[in-house]
Every structure is written in structure tokens, then in C-alpha cells.
């Protein structure tokens with residue numbers, strides 16, 4: 191499979207590639223292979239999803255016409271436990287993207303050592319063109335289509351891009367009606383009233399904060415003297431910024447799709463959060479706090495800071511801007527924010543990157559807690575969630591850091607080696623049926 195679907199030339203003459211995500215994941219696996227002695231036959235298993243389903247999803251639009259959407263659910267691996275992974279509603283969803291995302295979920299769950307395999311789902315659609323009623327009908331019909339695959343002990347979806355707790359509520363209701371029994375553990379990320387977990391909204395940002403503090407401590411850096419830029423001020427970015435600011439860090443750059451802002455003395459994050467709570471589209475545009483200046487959107491990535499937290503979209507740090515990044519530490523809140531080319535450039539410059547499969551794993555760890563609470567029918571206090579989440583992420587960072595130091599490899603490669611070896615070991619322990 192070609193890893194580069196297309197090559198486009200960016201002004202300045204540097205070639206930047208548009209990546210087929212599944213080919214990119216396979217390329218990452220090839221790098222892991224050089225670091226392990228996993229037998230060849232097991233590699234063949236690791237390189238393919240266990241099961242991939244494509245479904246047609248007919249929806250009656252509000253005007254009475256019928257539109258048929260295409261959806262997917264991929265179960266990459268169930269070797270370590272039920273498959274786990276979100277459902278994405280986006281026009282750019284492809285079969286290969288869902289396969290890759292399901293693979294990355296597999297390695298992510300293994301890195302943080304929670305008893306899950308990996309899965310992912312998606313529907314090719316533009317949710318901004320759909321009314322609430324159309325979205326509900328799409329979600330319920332998609333649930334029916336993937337119902338043979340999902341289940342509390344089989345495959346547990348969650349929110350992803352353009353899906354949220356309401357989407358999960360519709361799924362849990364539809365699955366309950368189909369099965370004739372309460373099935374709260376069939377999805378995570380539900381509303382609290384339907385069995386959602388306290389602390390889930392903050393969990394990914396909290397994990398980013400724990401990872402960031404862990405790295406600072408290992409480098410002997412004082413959090414109160416650390417300047418941080420955060421790209422993306424949605425769920426992950428805003429909570430990461432808020433929690434790090436509470437620890438004393440100075441958040442000097444923030445951005446979202448509406449604009450980017452610089453404040454050398456440090457933003458008053460609670461003030462920014464109050465602003466976006468009521469601003470049009472909950473966006474930063476028009477924010478005007480003390481000492482705040484507006485900058486160009488991309489500049490947030492290249493500000494003079496100690497730590498950069500990309501928490502917006504994939505492929506933001508590229509061959510085009512990697513050379514200009516001044517942060518010495520990058521903590522990947524987003525999934526796939528750094529292209530492989532940029533990774534190489536940053537590696538040569540000794541920039542420390544806490545990879546996405548570790549840094550943003552707080553979300554799936556809290557999803558795991560939600561599922562445990564659903565199985566036990568026993569909700570936890572938020573404090574318990576936060577404490578256990580911090581423990582798991584600190585332990586995982588420690589394991590990844592130690593392996594990286596021992597082998598002289600990047601944190602990204604170390605995280606992949608750890609995750610893939612755990613999955614390989616589970617496959618070998620089970621043996622090959624029959």
C-alpha cells in the first residue's frame with residue numbers, strides 16, 4: 191500500500207505528504223518491529239483488523255426524501271478485552287481511516303494497560319447539514335446496523351469527532367430497545383443520568399496535565415516557570431490549559447478555529463472560559479483580556495514557550511513549521527497532530543514529544559471507569575476517578591519513559607513498542623484457534 195496518496199508542494203518548496211492513515215499506522219508498526227522479537231506470524235495478525243463491517247444507513251430527511259449514508263465499525267483487536275473506540279461523524283471518514291483509528295485505540299489501551307482491545311466506527315456525513323431529528327434517525331439506524339457487533343463484553347463505542355453524549359444516549363436507548371434489557375455498559379460517554387461517569391468531561395485534559403507535570407518533573411523543570419501554548423480551545427485544550435494554570439503554569443498562547451491570542455504575562459484562563467461560555471459559537475474570537483494581543487492562527491505553534499500542547503486537529507505540526515517550533519516539550523492532546531516528517535525534524539532537534547497514545551489516553555481510561563461502574567451498578571465519587579486516572583497515567587508515563595531511556599528511542603516509539611508487545615503477548619498466550 192502506498193503511504194503517500196498525494197504529494198503537494200507547500201510554498202517554500204518543501205514537499206508535504208497527505209497520508210493514508212492505515213498505511214501510516216503500518217509504517218509505525220514496521221518501526222516497532224525493528225525493536226522487538228515478535229514472531230513473523232504474530233506480526234501478520236497485528237497488521238490486520240480482526241473484523242471490519244461496512245453498513246448502509248438509510249435516513250428519511252426532514253423533507254421526506256431518503257438519503258443513504260455509509261458507515262463502518264472496525265474491531266481491530268479483542269486480544270486484551272472488548273474492543274473500545276469512538277464513533278466519528280465526518281465527511282472525510284474512510285474505511286482506511288477507521289481501520290487506522292481502531293489500530294491506534296488498540297495500542298493506546300495497551301499502553302495504559304486497561305483491559306480493552308481497540309475498535310472505531312464512523313459514518314460518512316456532514317452533521318452540520320443535518321437537523322437534530324435527522325441526526326437522531328441516522329444514529330439510531332447506524333446503531334441497528336452495527337448492533338450484531340457491539341456489546342458490553344464485545345465492543346464498546348464512545349464519542350469522537352462530531353458525536354457527543356447525546357449521540358451515546360440515542361445508541362444506549364436503541365440498543366436497549368433491541369435487546370429488551372438495560373445495557374448502560376454498551377457505550378461510554380453517556381449523560382450522567384444514563385450512567386455516565388463524573389469527571390469524564392475533564393478526563394482527557396486531566397490526563398494531558400498529568401503527563402505534562404510528569405515530564406517537567408523528570409526534566410527538573412519548575413511548573414511555575416513554565417510557559418505553555420495550547421492550540422485548540424475545545425474540550426481537551428481548554429481543560430488542559432485550566433488545570434495546568436491551576437498548577438501554576440503560565441499559559442501564554444491559545445487558539446481555536448476563530449483565531450489565536452498571545453499574552454506574555456499569562457492568560458487568566460477562568461476569565462477566558464467565562465468568555466467562551468457565552469461567545470457566539472463558544473469561540474475565542476473577540477476575546478480581549480489584559481495584555482492580550484491577537485496573532486496569526488499558525489503562530490500559536492511557534493511562540494517562544496517551554497511547552498506546546500496541540501489539542502485541535504491532526505497534522506498541525508508538519509515539515510513546514512517543525513523547524514520553527516521553539517517549545518522543548520510537546521504534549522499531544524490531539525490525535526495525530528504531528529506528521530511523520532515533522533516527527534523526524536523535531537527528533538533531530540531533541541524536542542521531547544509525549545505521544546498522543548499516551549498523552550490523551552485519559553479519555554479512554556475514564557471511559558473504562560464508566561464501564562466498570564456500569565457493570566457494577568455502583569457509581570464512584572469524582573475524586574476517586576481523578577485519583578485512579580492520575581495513577582494510571584503516571585505509571586504509564588513511567589513505563590514508557592524507562593523503556594525510551596533504556597533503548598535510546600523516542601517516547602513515541604517506546605509507547606508503541608510497549609503497547610504492541612502487550613497485544614502480541616495476549617495473542618500468543620491465547621494461542622491460535624483451532
Ligand code: NAD
Nearest residue numbers: 394422423424425426445446447501502523524525550553
Ligand atoms: P473539540 O471539538 O471540543 O475542540 C477542538 C478545538 O480545536 C476547538 O476549539 C476548535 O475551534 C479548534 N480548532 C479546530 N481547527 C483549528 C485550527 N485550524 N486551529 C486552531 N484550532 C482549531 O474537540 P476535542 O474533544 O477537544 O478534541 C480535540 C482533539 O483531541 C482531537 O484530535 C480529538 O481526537 C482528540 N481527543 C479528544 C478526546 C476527548 O475526550 N475529547 C480524547 C482523546 C483525543
